[in-house]
Amino acid sequence: MSESSPEQNGDSTKANFEPHQLHLHNQTEIEQRIAAQEMRKLKAKSEKHHTIWFGLGMFGLIGWSVTVPAVAGAIIGMWIDSRWPSRYSWSLMLLIGGICLGCFNAWKWLHKEGNIES
Structure with a gap:
């Protein structure tokens, strides 16, 4: 059993995207959710x-x-x-x-x- 990663072993089981692309996709989705929550909170504050x-x-x-x-x-x-x-x-x-x-x-x-x- 080898302790090395699949990339070092030469395996072709890489994903279709790089890890930093996944991080950016999730970050954009999280930013959209936070923006939507912020808009709801601001709307609720403005309604007296x-x-x-x-x-x-x-x-x-x-x-x-x-x-x-x-x-x-x-x-x-x-x-x-x-x-x-x-x-x-x-x-x-x-x-x-x-x-x-x-x-x-x-x-x-x-x-x-x-x-x-x-």
């Missing part, structure tokens, strides 16, 4: 409305955007059940529909407010 109160307000808004359609669906369903009894529970169906509608509204609002591309 993103305080703890903004977060609490958004939390409340999301809660109400789910609660209102769910409660409205349940109330309308109870009214339908009292007027026209059937073997299906309109209260339950409209409650679930209201929750789904509320979750969709909350998701849409978060994507709009958070500038999230999907």
Whole structure:
């Protein structure tokens, strides 16, 4: 067993690129990542409305955007059940529909407010 490297042994198992090229490629990628992180941080600092109160307000808004359609669906369903009894529970169906509608509204609002591309 030889302690010498493959280059010294004459092996042709060299990579297609030199080590310094790999280092430059990784360095460029790292620089781009750091620049993107810096831009996000600077943007976050420049937006003054993103305080703890903004977060609490958004939390409340999301809660109400789910609660209102769910409660409205349940109330309308109870009214339908009292007027026209059937073997299906309109209260339950409209409650679930209201929750789904509320979750969709909350998701849409978060994507709009958070500038999230999907």
